Amino acid sequence: xxxxxxxxxxxxxxxxxxxxxxxxxxxxxxxxxxxxxxxxxxxxxxxxxxxxxxxxxxxxxxxxxxxxxxxxxxxxxxxxxxxxxxxxxxxxxxxxxxxxxxxxxxxxxxxxxxxxxxxxxxxxxxxxxxxxxxxxxxxxxxxxxxxxxxxxxxxxxxxxxxxxxxxxxxxxxxxxxxxxxxxxxxxxxxxxxxxxxxxxxxxxxxxxxxxxxxxxxxxxxxxxxxxxxxxxxxxxxxxxxxxxxxxxxxxxxxxxxxxxxxxxxxxxxxxxxxxxxxxxxxxxxxxxxxxxxxxxxxxxxxxxxxxxxxxxxxxxxxxxxxxxxxxxxx
Amino acid sequence: xxxxxxxxxxxxxxxxxxxxxxxxxxxxxxxxxxxxxxxxxxxxxxxxxxxxxxxxxxxxxxxxxxxxxxxxxxxxxxxxxxxxxxxxxxxxxxxxxxxxxxxxxxxxxxxxxxxxxxxxxxxxxxxxxxxxxxxxxxxxxxxxxxxxxxxxxxxxxxxxxxxxxxxxxxxxxxxxxxxxxxxxxxxxxxxxxxxxxxxxxxxxxxxxxxxxxxxxxxxxxxxxxxxxxxxxxxxxxxxxxxxxxxxxxxxxxxxxxxxxxxxxxxxxxxxxxxxxxxxxxxxxxxxxxxxxxxxxxxxxxxxxxxxxxxxxxxxxxxxxxxxxxxxxxxxx
Numbered sequence: 001x002x003x004x005x006x007x008x009x010x011x012x013x014x015x016x017x018x019x020x021x022x023x024x025x026x027x028x029x030x031x032x033x034x035x036x037x038x039x040x041x042x043x044x045x046x047x048x049x050x051x052x053x054x055x056x057x058x059x060x061x062x063x064x065x066x067x068x069x070x071x072x073x074x075x076x077x078x079x080x081x082x083x084x085x086x087x088x089x090x091x092x093x094x095x096x097x098x099x100x101x102x103x104x105x106x107x108x109x110x111x112x113x114x115x116x117x118x119x120x121x122x123x124x125x126x127x128x129x130x131x132x133x134x135x136x137x138x139x140x141x142x143x144x145x146x147x148x149x150x151x152x153x154x155x156x157x158x159x160x161x162x163x164x165x166x167x168x169x170x171x172x173x174x175x176x177x178x179x180x181x182x183x184x185x186x187x188x189x190x191x192x193x194x195x196x197x198x199x200x201x202x203x204x205x206x207x208x209x210x211x212x213x214x215x216x217x218x219x220x221x222x223x224x225x226x227x228x229x230x231x232x233x234x235x236x237x238x239x240x241x242x243x244x245x246x247x248x249x250x251x252x253x254x255x256x257x258x259x260x261x262x263x264x265x266x267x268x269x270x271x272x273x274x275x276x277x278x279x280x281x282x283x284x285x286x287x288x289x290x291x292x293x294x295x296x297x298x299x300x301x302x303x304x305x306x307x308x309x310x311x312x313x314x315x316x317x318x319x320x321x322x323x324x325x326x327x328x329x330x
Numbered sequence: 331x332x333x334x335x336x337x338x339x340x341x342x343x344x345x346x347x348x349x350x351x352x353x354x355x356x357x358x359x360x361x362x363x364x365x366x367x368x369x370x371x372x373x374x375x376x377x378x379x380x381x382x383x384x385x386x387x388x389x390x391x392x393x394x395x396x397x398x399x400x401x402x403x404x405x406x407x408x409x410x411x412x413x414x415x416x417x418x419x420x421x422x423x424x425x426x427x428x429x430x431x432x433x434x435x436x437x438x439x440x441x442x443x444x445x446x447x448x449x450x451x452x453x454x455x456x457x458x459x460x461x462x463x464x465x466x467x468x469x470x471x472x473x474x475x476x477x478x479x480x481x482x483x484x485x486x487x488x489x490x491x492x493x494x495x496x497x498x499x500x501x502x503x504x505x506x507x508x509x510x511x512x513x514x515x516x517x518x519x520x521x522x523x524x525x526x527x528x529x530x531x532x533x534x535x536x537x538x539x540x541x542x543x544x545x546x547x548x549x550x551x552x553x554x555x556x557x558x559x560x561x562x563x564x565x566x567x568x569x570x571x572x573x574x575x576x577x578x579x580x581x582x583x584x585x586x587x588x589x590x591x592x593x594x595x596x597x598x599x600x601x602x603x604x605x606x607x608x609x610x611x612x613x614x615x616x617x618x619x620x621x622x623x624x625x626x627x628x629x630x631x632x633x634x635x636x637x638x639x640x641x642x643x644x645x646x647x648x649x650x651x652x653x654x655x656x657x658x659x660x661x662x
Contacts, residue, residue: 107341166348182360258494267605310492
């Protein structure tokens with residue numbers, strides 16, 4: 001999967017930094033290497049189950065599980081926020097305006113007296129939904145186009161590569177402004193917009209992987225046995241290409257969550273008073289007067305977002321290393 | 331080299347055309363440009379009114395509103411097909427005519443001329459900050475690779491890379507401008523010095539995460555370079571370590587940083603739009619947000635185009651620079 005690296009630069013920055021992990025022993029690295037390079041269905045079950053699990057845990061480390069734990073909590077919050085005994089996040093004058101954190105309102109109240117803790121928990125819904133939906137969209141569209149381009153080559157490949165190149169020629173945020181500026185900013189539109197940003201990088205990765213695997217013996221064998229294009233793509237190539245793509249899911253989600261926040265600062269996140277997102281909360285509390293008198297209004301969502309993005313990055317980076325996928329320039 | 335250059339120039343032209351067309355088409359097809367010019371009048375069925383067959387008599391039938399609509403259509407070529415309109419607009423833009431702002435009938439080029447310098451200054455300062463921090467940081471980390479400082483800086487750079495720039499901006503603004511009041515909390519447009527001073531915090535907001543990225547690349551490359559024979563040779567000659575570092579090892583280790591310079595400019599431009607918002611800098615970032623809120627599409631389109639074209643051209647130049655530094659790239 002050396003070809004997955006599009007810039008050819010950041011290649012080993014990540015893996016050489018974690019000297020502690022490498023000390024675990026070379027055979028672990030070999031295991032991971034063969035699992036990602038060879039057929040994934042075979043390598044997983046070849047190890048005895050318990051041993052493979054142990055290897056996984058030792059390589060991923062406590063930090064990884066801490067990060068995953070935090071992400072699970074956030075995901076559960078996002079899913080069940082309406083069912084939990086939280087204050088109504090839109091209720092104006094839950095307390096006085098800009099009250100400091102207390103037993104009633106753990107994160108205090110904002111300028112309109114709304115409960116910041118409750119809003120932060122509800123904000124996870126849109127922030128994580130946008131992040132998740134965007135990366136899925138990027139994988140389906142970008143991955144699909146990338147595999148087709150890498151498999152069929154020729155004119156299709158040229159066209160797809162040019163389209164990706166044009167997409168990457170816009171600074172990401174500018175492309176997002178271009179799309180959201182003229183449309184109704186529903187949850188779907190904002191997610192789709194950020195998803196479009198993910199299409200080109202994911203697509204280039206999928207194409208590069210497909211090029212490598214299309215040369216392999218098992219693809220040639222399938223072809224000799226008379227498999228059609230559709231079967232080769234779905235049964236032979238897709239399972240192999242999905243692994244490096246999947247290894248970057250969490251990293252992509254981190255970027256998408258940040259992108260939503262950036263759009264919020266430009267007034268282009270999901271519209272409407274009722275739709276709460278971390279980005280919008282941070283913007284709301286980032287005015288000079290709010291910041292001066294009640295920094296908690298913005299600092300709590302900032303912290304929660306930072307920890308979440310950090311957790312996504314950390315867990316994503318570990319998974320990327322484990323599957324030996326090179327860093328990707330988004 | 332000439333053939334390589336010619337191929338790259340053709341690609342540059344193709345990408346510029348595609349980028350401008352995509353931008354123009356998005357603005358014109360995703361929304362109805364007529365609504366943005368004349369508002370509700372766009373719903374008038376002027377043909378029916380002219381023919382005297384209008385169903386809805388509630389609308390103004392005198393024809394004066396229809397004249398407004400017709401004038402607007404003519405002014406913005408809205409009666410033509412989108413590709414034609416694109417060519418007309420492209421021709422205008424190439425001659426420096428970006429149209430007129432809906433807001434105050436100011437020519438958009440004047441708006442750009444007023445706002446661009448602030449943003450450019452911010453971007454330049456951010457790059458200076460990031461390189462100024464990254465080079466010494468990377469050198470020390472590589473010189474003492476895998477020691478305490480290096481390990482600490484790895485953690486620090488990982489954290490910095492994870493901070494969304496708006497979060498960093500809000501925290502810096504709160505701590506350094508409001509709490510400790512070292513820097514001004516609002517932009518001070520005065521003489522050059524006070525402008526630079528009020529751009530320090532925004533520049534650090536943009537530059538710190540970038541410095542972390544540069545540092546990681548530089549450190550990795552430096553560690554590789556320090557294994558080279560000529561470095562051992564220099565060391566064997568007894569040259570002082572810092573002289574080896576800066577005179578022998580640093581320059582060949584800058585490739586990766588140069589490569590990501592183009593990409594990072596895109597990130598920086600995007601980041602500057604947000605950071606201008608936080609610190610109240612009157613640059614194109616604030617302008618585009620105001621323009622989006624007020625549906626001032628000529629301004630939005632012009633800013634998007636200027637930014638996208640700049641980004642494409644910078645990447646083109648970095649590409650050339652890189653092929654000049656490393657001739658093997660040309661044969662690809």
